[in-house]
Amino acid sequence: MDKNWDDLRIFLALARGGTLTTAAKALGVSHPTVSRRVQVLEKQIGARLFDRLPDRFVPTSAGEELLADTEAMEKAAQSIHRRSAGLSDTVSGTVRLSAEEATAALIARYSAELRSKLQQIEFEVVSSHTLANLSRREADLLIREQVPELHGIVARKLGRLAYAIYAARSLPVKKTTPAALAALPWVGFDDDHLRMQGQSWLLEFRGGRRPEIRGNNWLVLHEAARTGAGLAVLPCHLADPDPMLRRVGGVIPDVFADQWLLVHRDLRALPRVRAVMDAVIALFQRERPLLEGRS
Amino acid sequence: MDKNWDDLRIFLALARGGTLTTAAKALGVSHPTVSRRVQVLEKQIGARLFDRLPDRFVPTSAGEELLADTEAMEKAAQSIHRRSAGLSDTVSGTVRLSAEEATAALIARYSAELRSKLQQIEFEVVSSHTLANLSRREADLLIREQVPELHGIVARKLGRLAYAIYAARSLPVKKTTPAALAALPWVGFDDDHLRMQGQSWLLEFRGGRRPEIRGNNWLVLHEAARTGAGLAVLPCHLADPDPMLRRVGGVIPDVFADQWLLVHRDLRALPRVRAVMDAVIALFQRERPLLEGRS
DNA sequence: TTGTCCATGTTCAGAATTGTACAGCGGGCT
DNA sequence: AGCCCGCTGTACAATTCTGAACATGGACAA
Numbered sequence: 001m002d003k004n005w006d007d008l009r010i011f012l013a014l015a016r017g018g019t020l021t022t023a024a025k026a027l028g029v030s031h032p033t034v035s036r037r038v039q040v041l042e043k044q045i046g047a048r049l050f051d052r053l054p055d056r057f058v059p060t061s062a063g064e065e066l067l068a069d070t071e072a073m074e075k076a077a078q079s080i081h082r083r084s085a086g087l088s089d090t091v092s093g094t095v096r097l098s099a100e101e102a103t104a105a106l107i108a109r110y111s112a113e114l115r116s117k118l119q120q121i122e123f124e125v126v127s128s129h130t131l132a133n134l135s136r137r138e139a140d141l142l143i144r145e146q147v148p149e150l151h152g153i154v155a156r157k158l159g160r161l162a163y164a165i166y167a168a169r170s171l172p173v174k175k176t177t178p179a180a181l182a183a184l185p186w187v188g189f190d191d192d193h194l195r196m197q198g199q200s201w202l203l204e205f206r207g208g209r210r211p212e213i214r215g216n217n218w219l220v221l222h223e224a225a226r227t228g229a230g231l232a233v234l235p236c237h238l239a240d241p242d243p244m245l246r247r248v249g250g251v252i253p254d255v256f257a258d259q260w261l262l263v264h265r266d267l268r269a270l271p272r273v274r275a276v277m278d279a280v281i282a283l284f285q286r287e288r289p290l291l292e293g294r295s
Numbered sequence: 296m297d298k299n300w301d302d303l304r305i306f307l308a309l310a311r312g313g314t315l316t317t318a319a320k321a322l323g324v325s326h327p328t329v330s331r332r333v334q335v336l337e338k339q340i341g342a343r344l345f346d347r348l349p350d351r352f353v354p355t356s357a358g359e360e361l362l363a364d365t366e367a368m369e370k371a372a373q374s375i376h377r378r379s380a381g382l383s384d385t386v387s388g389t390v391r392l393s394a395e396e397a398t399a400a401l402i403a404r405y406s407a408e409l410r411s412k413l414q415q416i417e418f419e420v421v422s423s424h425t426l427a428n429l430s431r432r433e434a435d436l437l438i439r440e441q442v443p444e445l446h447g448i449v450a451r452k453l454g455r456l457a458y459a460i461y462a463a464r465s466l467p468v469k470k471t472t473p474a475a476l477a478a479l480p481w482v483g484f485d486d487d488h489l490r491m492q493g494q495s496w497l498l499e500f501r502g503g504r505r506p507e508i509r510g511n512n513w514l515v516l517h518e519a520a521r522t523g524a525g526l527a528v529l530p531c532h533l534a535d536p537d538p539m540l541r542r543v544g545g546v547i548p549d550v551f552a553d554q555w556l557l558v559h560r561d562l563r564a565l566p567r568v569r570a571v572m573d574a575v576i577a578l579f580q581r582e583r584p585l586l587e588g589r590s
Numbered sequence: 591t592t593g594t595c596c597a598t599g600t601t602c603a604g605a606a607t608t609g610t611a612c613a614g615c616g617g618g619c620t
Numbered sequence: 621a622g623c624c625c626g627c628t629g630t631a632c633a634a635t636t637c638t639g640a641a642c643a644t645g646g647a648c649a650a
Binding site for chain 1: 595597601
């Protein structure tokens, strides 16, 4: 077959994963892409390769016939991959990832695990709010809440962070009516950071009263909240794993933060940058329940 | 390597062909595409795969290392191709190709050869000037001189036909000055077909005098010219192979006809249509000297 | 029964890729 | 020496592909 070999890679992933979504995750593409690519392949081959059952895709007998050869292609491709690692010294090196503190903390929490996968790659995780360092190559990758309209930047959506109210287990909260909660002491951002998630919500919730303990980053807020200084709106991924905190009520629907992975177009093809991107994307996919407050 | 397998197919073609142009022809893509795809692969792998000598591309030792595995991928892909032929009944069937008479004659001349390559595919070559039959599915493929701006039609340039003055070997042409030639009898299109190639050139060449023998298609003109009825402007691919004709002077620079292969977007993916397209494209590439009057 | 979660299908805007056309260079032939 | 042909590189317009977003449906748990 002298047509596109890459559609066979998609075919194999769907045969193994059984669903468009699972295949898409394994391939690092979107589920509509998997669907379209398989449809194109079926049209080119002139045979249906999958039966669509209610809950999964199953290879037809035609599809089964092609699996062995496609797996042979995969073996050869993997051999090329391993040989490539030996050919190049760009698979090692340093990748700098910049994220806002709470997200940086999340990444840092999994850094040992990421390193076990990324082997020769060292990466630095730094806290930063600005974009300047992507253009000036002070960071290779950024995680941000909006996509800047800058030339040469490409964005990939990682997911959405959820927020909820948390209290220290040591802080007695007898009544959880809004009025009762509003009357308690709170931890929050200072006036220079009112745009941070949950702060405008909190001001409205408390009828305009500012938090009694104020800081300028999530880690400060987290520390204050967990030691009983007051209630706080915190990102779920930060607070739910903390045994000293407990959630008060559910996820706040109006408070969330999208997370976008930003990279300069030219860097994306570098193997070490690509590897870190893939690892970060996989991490956000796997930890999606935690990020969305559903763990 | 879980990246695009298809870049390896391009890599292999260039390793074998040695030039971007040769690889492009083998792959059915353009030479800038081959260049870009190899550059992307080199960037992803992080190693140079080819040395660029003055007259050819030669694999580096890194490139050599990847060749065996890439050939293994190709073997598996070819096995898939063969199995696909067995799976599908759409590789056989009929493909209708419509072209203007002279081009239809060209295709017909090679039809036995084309059939030997296309095996289970039967194709019909019909003479037609119109587009209606592509939209009404009266033809699957068209060869035309312009690309219509119609929804859903995609075009691929086949090449350019050259034209020259021809005389029958039996027709004495003692002097070849423009004046002497203009004074001789000529074969040409009738007044309804003055837009055909070479006709407005001929009118100007003869100071407005119409051809003495007039017809409404190339085959009529060809037949009249070859039997000595008069001089004619004919497409080189039609006249050069005819032993009864000889060229008078060179290719006429101002007289040419681009040939575009037109197909409906949806049909292009069908294996039998794709196969005929590829065969026609290859035919025009191989016969380019004949078409351009350089054989 | 209702709500939540996961999956697929569809649409559209944006990004990526491709082919055409052209320029320039080198080699070979006349 | 000049011309022609083949090749590569580049620019730009057109085409193709992709992902985000949203709607819908089904399954499962409370």
